[in-house]
Amino acid sequence: MSATPMSATVRRSRLPLILSLILAFYVLVLYGPVVLLPVFSFNDNIYAVFPLTQFTTKWYQELTGNQAMLFALWASIKIAMASAIIATILGFLVAKAMTRYRVPAKNFFYGIFMLPLILPTIIKGASLLSFFRQYLDVPLSLWTIGAAHVTVTIPFAMLILIARLESFDRSLEEASADLGMNAWETAWRITLPLAMPGIIASLLLCFIVSFDEFMLAFFLSGSQPTLPIYMFGLLRFPESMPMMLALGSCILFFSIIAVTITEMLRLKRSEALL
Amino acid sequence: MTSAKVMARPGGRPTRLARLSDILPPQWRRSDAFISLLLMAPAFLFIAVMLFASVSTLVLVSFRELTDPGAPVAYTLSNYLALFSPEGDIYRALLLRSLWIPLLTTVAVILVAYPFAYILAFHVHRYKAVWLILVTIPFWISYFLRVASWKVILGENGVVNSFLAWLGVIDHPLEFLLYNMGAVVIVLTHSWLVFAILPIYVSLEKIDRSFLEAAKDLGDGSMQVFLRVTLPLSLPGVFSSAILIFVRAAGDYVTPSLFGGISGTMIGNLIVSLFTAEDNAPMAAAVSVFLMLALVIVVCAVALLYWLWKKWRANL
Amino acid sequence: MRADDLKSLFGGKDLTRRHFHKLLASAGIVAASTRSRLASADQKQLEVFTWANYDQKEQYAPYMAKHQQAPSFSILTENDQARAKIRSGYHPDVVTPTENYVPFFVKDDLLAPIDTAKLSNWNQVLKPLRDQNVAAGPNGERYFVPWVWGTNGVVFRKDAAPEYADNPTWNILWDPKLKGKIALRDAPNATIIPAALIAGAKDPYDLTDDELKTVGELLRKQRELVRFYWTTEAEVQQALSSGEIDAAYGWNSTYAGLKERNVPVDYLVPKEGMPIWIDGFSLVKGGTADEQLKYDYLDAVLSAETGAFNISKLYYGSSNEKSFSMVSPEILERLGFDKLDQIMKHGLWAKAVPQATLRKMVALHNRIKSGF
The missing domain is CATH 3.40.190.10 (Periplasmic binding protein-like II)
Structure with a gap:
């Protein structure tokens, strides 16, 4: 940016109208299927069909009374956060190795790390279950689900971070080494900040993958279900559909609010720094 | 040099406590192979331990004969032969379909995602983090609920049909919106959109802006700058997301079973059915190996193309 | 030895447990697992x-x-x-x-x-x-x-096919008049047993190869009329209530749920037999x-x-x-x-199908559903 201060400030000023419209269109595409959830969650009909009948909040009341579902939600959040963080750390190390060093048998390792993606999930689920139960004899719990989710999220983290680290300027890292920083300092002060957008993207994607994963969680869950399992169980009963729509709407609502608030706080802080 | 010699360097006075790495020979410490293996070790061990059993037994079982309980285990090639027998037409056709549908999906996802990622990377300057998270929020909602919404959108009395009827474009609801290959591609494309937007954004974001300015100064038009600089530099992100999406979509079985109708069933459905309902684990394993081989071949072919292309560019 | 496929697939015979423990002992995993056994x-x-x-x-x-x-x-x-x-x-x-x-x-x-x-x-x-x-x-x-328990029959819209109120038969699911307006349950039993009942099979729960062939022909004919194969009750209820389909394989609970919400549906107890x-x-x-x-x-x-x-x-x-x-x-x-x-x-109590026949039924169901 410092190289081109003029054009940067000009570009910074305003998004052209046409681009704003395109962005709006994308938001519509991304959110299209989920904006219907709040609509039907306030409709007094257990079937999600048009025309709408009558406004009601009873599905939300039903939701607040359903502790089991909220527990399942919490379990999923915990697992998804843990596996996103672990997978991103492991994936980062792999990406660093693959992009910075001459890795022996690179393709072999690459294949191994992609393996969790290629194996059909039902096979993975059944084999991991027997691995945990018959070989290790660990009881099924959220830990077993989390361990499985780390294996399937590692490839996601690895691929994103390789794409980020690949072909970005190695000279910065070399320069820092020349300046006498050791490997850790270089990693902490140069590589990590440069990789940060990739790390954030990796955390977000791994979170989604784990949060929404059903088949592995089915095989590896004990008495504490994750949200997808709980929901799939209830799908058998049409009466519980609106309550699930209400839950989906709440997730939508609270996540948007949370993002807005954190971003506002962040902006305030950075303004204060200026 | 052995590690013992390093520790007891003759004449040398230890100035600090020996670190773990000091016990290693120096040429190891500096060797690429050693450092990279060390970096990859945690992920490798984790995956190897968790999946070693499943992959090896999967291959083993795919050669097993289907026997009744209590009968001795026998090995055979018949499961693989069945894949190529006249009755195996269903396996072959579904496998082709399971490569074709993900291919369409991947292309669609990249085409839709790229412009969005491009705008985010180059034209949006405020609230970038907010945008990134906004992109992922729809996917925090359970797949089962998104599916229900898709049925409302594409259904006979759904959003699309009602809208078209309101516009006066159609007088009968369009029935082909659901329960076919197209519906599967639409739903899959939406599900995987975010998995292309973020990686592509990430690799566009890292492009040094001075490259672009330089190209402009050399008199290239914006389109030429894009084709000659931006696009090639963003290809790592495009390829990695394409591989991810292709492989994951090929193994999907929920979307095809809910939206696929007769033309959209995929091999994942068959594997699940063989494994559970039909109780034929050997055949399920053979079909899985078949699918995995096909995916490996496709991925390798793409990687090879990418490599050739890179070489060709380097020679230019 | 227990030759059950899955169990030996992922269980004990090819890789012994001892083998595995040895492999894992180095990773220190086994120690953790023994503790958990004591706690419970x-x-x-x-x-x-x-x-x-x-x-x-x-x-x-x-x-x-x-x-x-x-x-x-x-x-x-x-x-x-x-x-x-x-x-x-x-x-x-x-x-x-x-x-x-x-x-x-x-x-x-x-x-x-x-x-x-x-x-x-x-x-x-x-x-x-x-x-x-x-x-x-x-x-x-x-x-x-x-x-x-519950019954398996046909839920249909009274406004679309009133004539079946007095003629309760599985044939409603083969009526060309309802082309594109029929939904079936995505399960081998749910597609094959009704067809077998229409074909007059001797024992619908143990079909011979010839009978399976006839059933296959019937199902291929029916496939032209089918809008979708349902997996959850919510899905089929929704489609019946929106009018997307007019007749569906369904349970008595499917019918009761729709009835409670005043959707004009009727429940047909097929004369050929009603599986439970x-x-x-x-x-x-x-x-x-x-x-x-x-x-x-x-x-x-x-x-x-x-x-x-x-x-x-x-x-x-x-x-x-x-x-x-x-x-x-x-x-x-x-x-x-x-x-x-x-x-x-009169209910046709569900019976277990012999393993070999079941495999053929599942395979047939998969072929029909995939367009073969």
Whole structure:
């Protein structure tokens, strides 16, 4: 940016109208299927069909009374956060190795790390279950689900971070080494900040993958279900559909609010720094 | 040099406590192979331990004969032969379909995602983090609920049909919106959109802006700058997301079973059915190996193309 | 040696457990697992592996009168997957299979026999249900106590096909008039048994190869008319209520749910025969809870009060005869349970299909669904 201060400030000023419209269109595409959830969650009909009948909040009341579902939600959040963080750390190390060093048998390792993606999930689920139960004899719990989710999220983290680290300027890292920083300092002060957008993207994607994963969680869950399992169980009963729509709407609502608030706080802080 | 010699360097006075790495020979410490293996070790061990059993037994079982309980285990090639027998037409056709549908999906996802990622990377300057998270929020909602919404959108009395009827474009609801290959591609494309937007954004974001300015100064038009600089530099992100999406979509079985109708069933459905309902684990394993081989071949072919292309560019 | 495929697939024979422990000992994983085994030794909670909504307090109230700690529940979503899960080494104490799956659980040696003499409510179970003992052991051992049940028929819109009100037949699902307006359940039994009944098969639960061929032809003809194959009741109810389809393979609970919301539908009890499904409880071999807890739980769920709750809240029939007199006649009528005697007499009780035939049925179902 410092190289081109003029054009940067000009570009910074305003998004052209046409681009704003395109962005709006994308938001519509991304959110299209989920904006219907709040609509039907306030409709007094257990079937999600048009025309709408009558406004009601009873599905939300039903939701607040359903502790089991909220527990399942919490379990999923915990697992998804843990596996996103672990997978991103492991994936980062792999990406660093693959992009910075001459890795022996690179393709072999690459294949191994992609393996969790290629194996059909039902096979993975059944084999991991027997691995945990018959070989290790660990009881099924959220830990077993989390361990499985780390294996399937590692490839996601690895691929994103390789794409980020690949072909970005190695000279910065070399320069820092020349300046006498050791490997850790270089990693902490140069590589990590440069990789940060990739790390954030990796955390977000791994979170989604784990949060929404059903088949592995089915095989590896004990008495504490994750949200997808709980929901799939209830799908058998049409009466519980609106309550699930209400839950989906709440997730939508609270996540948007949370993002807005954190971003506002962040902006305030950075303004204060200026 | 052995590690013992390093520790007891003759004449040398230890100035600090020996670190773990000091016990290693120096040429190891500096060797690429050693450092990279060390970096990859945690992920490798984790995956190897968790999946070693499943992959090896999967291959083993795919050669097993289907026997009744209590009968001795026998090995055979018949499961693989069945894949190529006249009755195996269903396996072959579904496998082709399971490569074709993900291919369409991947292309669609990249085409839709790229412009969005491009705008985010180059034209949006405020609230970038907010945008990134906004992109992922729809996917925090359970797949089962998104599916229900898709049925409302594409259904006979759904959003699309009602809208078209309101516009006066159609007088009968369009029935082909659901329960076919197209519906599967639409739903899959939406599900995987975010998995292309973020990686592509990430690799566009890292492009040094001075490259672009330089190209402009050399008199290239914006389109030429894009084709000659931006696009090639963003290809790592495009390829990695394409591989991810292709492989994951090929193994999907929920979307095809809910939206696929007769033309959209995929091999994942068959594997699940063989494994559970039909109780034929050997055949399920053979079909899985078949699918995995096909995916490996496709991925390798793409990687090879990418490599050739890179070489060709380097020679230019 | 146990040659069960899955178990040896992921279990014991090819890689021995010792082998694996050796491999893992270096990673220090085994140490952690031995500790967890010790922790669970004292007072084991009863663990029930059952469908969502089968875990409600009202359904096991008598159990809570005797014990302080409620059972822990894990959610079952599909019979096949539940079987695969137990086979791979998951050992709850109690499981809730559907009747026609029980023989496969037994074949895999996953269940322990139930001593009905220990169940005080057993004598209240409907006699036809008591008389049939699915997957009986060599000495008449019982592996399954029936709990809830329902009928398989056709739900159709009265406004679209009124003529079938007086002509209850599976043929409605082959009526060209309803092209593109028919939904079937995505399960081999649900597509093949009705076709077999129309074709006049001798035993719809054990079809010969010739009969399967005829059935295949019928299903290929039917495929041209089918809009979709449903997997959840919500899906098919939604489509019937929006008018996207006019007729569907469905349960009496499907019909009751729609009726309650004033959708103009009728329920057709096919004259060719109406298969009945039953969900019930089995004891899992290797479940570690106290025997007394298991039997107290089985006895609790078989109580008349639990059955009445299931009828009025889940729209499912009860295996306890007394339950029906505890529910209002309107509800019974809406569910078609007012003619209980007739159902008991004419209902086609689901039977387990022999393994070899079942494989052929599943394969046929998959071929039909994929367009072959």
